[in-house]
Amino acid sequence: MGEKQKGIAIVVTSGKGGVGKTTTSANIGTGLALKGKSVAIVDADIGLRNLDVVMGLENRIVYDLVDVVDGNCKLTQALIRDKRQSELYLLPAAQTKDKTAVTPEQMLDLVNQLKEKFDYVIMDSPAGIEQGFQNSIAGADMALVVTTPEVSAVRDADRVIGLLESNEIQNPRLIINRIRQDMVNRGDMLDKEDIMDILGIDLIGIVPDDEAIVISTNKGEPVVSSGDNIASKAFDNITRRIMGEEIELIDLDANREGKMSKILKLLFNK
Amino acid sequence: MIEERVNFRGENDGVHLIVEGGNFRNILIELDKKLKKGKGFYDGAKLLSIYSEELSILEKIEIAYRLKYKFKFVLDDEELTKMMQEDKKEEKKIVEMPQDIYTRCDTLFIHRTVRSGQVITHEGSIVIIGDVNPGAIIEAKLNIIVLGNFRGSGSAGENDENSIIAAYRLNPTQLKIADKIARAPDEKDTDHNRSSLPEIARIINGKIVIEPYLPNK
Numbered sequence: 001m002g003e004k005q006k007g008i009a010i011v012v013t014s015g016k017g018g019v020g021k022t023t024t025s026a027n028i029g030t031g032l033a034l035k036g037k038s039v040a041i042v043d044a045d046i047g048l049r050n051l052d053v054v055m056g057l058e059n060r061i062v063y064d065l066v067d068v069v070d071g072n073c074k075l076t077q078a079l080i081r082d083k084r085q086s087e088l089y090l091l092p093a094a095q096t097k098d099k100t101a102v103t104p105e106q107m108l109d110l111v112n113q114l115k116e117k118f119d120y121v122i123m124d125s126p127a128g129i130e131q132g133f134q135n136s137i138a139g140a141d142m143a144l145v146v147t148t149p150e151v152s153a154v155r156d157a158d159r160v161i162g163l164l165e166s167n168e169i170q171n172p173r174l175i176i177n178r179i180r181q182d183m184v185n186r187g188d189m190l191d192k193e194d195i196m197d198i199l200g201i202d203l204i205g206i207v208p209d210d211e212a213i214v215i216s217t218n219k220g221e222p223v224v225s226s227g228d229n230i231a232s233k234a235f236d237n238i239t240r241r242i243m244g245e246e247i248e249l250i251d252l253d254a255n256r257e258g259k260m261s262k263i264l265k266l267l268f269n270k
Numbered sequence: 271m272i273e274e275r276v277n278f279r280g281e282n283d284g285v286h287l288i289v290e291g292g293n294f295r296n297i298l299i300e301l302d303k304k305l306k307k308g309k310g311f312y313d314g315a316k317l318l319s320i321y322s323e324e325l326s327i328l329e330k331i332e333i334a335y336r337l338k339y340k341f342k343f344v345l346d347d348e349e350l351t352k353m354m355q356e357d358k359k360e361e362k363k364i365v366e367m368p369q370d371i372y373t374r375c376d377t378l379f380i381h382r383t384v385r386s387g388q389v390i391t392h393e394g395s396i397v398i399i400g401d402v403n404p405g406a407i408i409e410a411k412l413n414i415i416v417l418g419n420f421r422g423s424g425s426a427g428e429n430d431e432n433s434i435i436a437a438y439r440l441n442p443t444q445l446k447i448a449d450k451i452a453r454a455p456d457e458k459d460t461d462h463n464r465s466s467l468p469e470i471a472r473i474i475n476g477k478i479v480i481e482p483y484l485p486n487k
Contacts, residue, residue, distance in 0.1 A: 158405065161385055165385075
């Protein structure tokens with residue numbers, strides 16, 4: 001930490017619940033830390049905290065975000081250092097309060113303090129578009145909108161993009177989560193193109209529906225740190241795109257190529 | 271916690287609206303609160319100006335129309351245009367502001383995608399250079415033209431059966447022209463049997479009919 005350039009605050013949001021905001025936040029945070037960046041992940045879902053569980057840090061929480069805002073402790077006391085990455089910290093949400101415990105102004109102040117200390121500040125937004133959402137976008141320099149290939153999730157993503165734009169958070173980027181190429185090929189699932197056609201914003205990554213994510217989430221180890229499956233690769237690519245690299249999207253179409261060539265592809269450059 | 275305040279200042283021939291703070295959502299909430307409290311008091315009152323340091327022109331216009339349609343204020347388009355121009359601060363803002371939205375005569379041009387939950391209301395016709403997504407609502411007194419995919423809901427021609435709703439791709443959730451309503455068929459549209467021509471919805475023999483647009487028609 002020490003004297004450095006001001007960091008970048010990124011809000012991960014979606015409108016709809018259960019599309020993978022928390023998993024995405026944990027993986028992108030971990031991914032950036034793996035690349036040598038200092039990262040703070042903030043759980044803005046006050047009252048329904050679970051980012052700590054996904055990261056396996058639940059048993060280390062002493063103070064939380066509301067304690068910091070209320071002045072019960074110093075910011076550095078509430079930040080929990082990750083088990084694996086020494087440059088990765090979590091600021092947990094309070095579980096006993098609700099969204100009104102913090103105002104957008106207080107969040108803005110908090111995010112600005114974190115930006116002084118860290119290269120990246122990841123804000124894990126709660127579902128919905130009420131105060132919790134307003135809190136989570138306070139001070140954000142960039143927004144990642146997570147959706148799944150379902151009509152309802154896309155509709156909510158569209159609503160949230162509209163709200164981000166009217167809050168002057170420009171150019172939100174899209175993450176399509178939990179896509180199943182076999183279903184897309186059968187015509188039973190919205191395709192990347194269908195979603196892009198409606199939302200019309202830049203795509204920053206596609207994450208396939210992968211058992212590895214469920215397993216890693218339950219273990220409290222973000223999948224990106226395992227590095228040997230397609231979901232991990234997908235999050236790694238998103239991380240690198242956030243850092244400004246240009247990488248092609250993963251080809252998820254297993255039907256078009258044999259299984260072997262897919263494995264080869266994974267092993268080598270793609 | 272809300273810093274936004276709205277106040278009316280009366281004059282002989284009408285009222286001025288003074289707005290403090292810049293959170294548009296809160297302003298609308300405060301406005302509703304104020305006007306619901308004094309129910310009917312401002313009916314027929316003439317809106318002379320909206321003064322605010324932070325609101326954009328578009329937001330002021332939205333407030334003006336809200337006052338007109340929801341709370342029965344009197345306001346005509348000319349006044350509105352003049353009102354916006356007279357405000358010097360705003361004039362500067364016109365230059366600075368991204369030119370995606372502007373009013374000309376009685377047509378409102380929107381140069382962006384209208385997204386779910388957003389409502390565009392206008393006295394005259396509305397032209398949208400972009401898409402209208404599902405969950406968005408477009409309400410025009412006259413025609414609606416969309417140079418993009420119209421997937422939302424639209425209502426045109428409040429009293430005029432000759433109004434049309436046209437789009438480069440017309441896949442609306444619901445359409446209303448004058449007092450006629452049509453909705454999308456329940457079966458999913460297979461794109462194969464659709465023409466790639468733009469489409470126009472209009473009233474023919476008392477029903478809303480959607481036809482491909484042929485230039486010589």
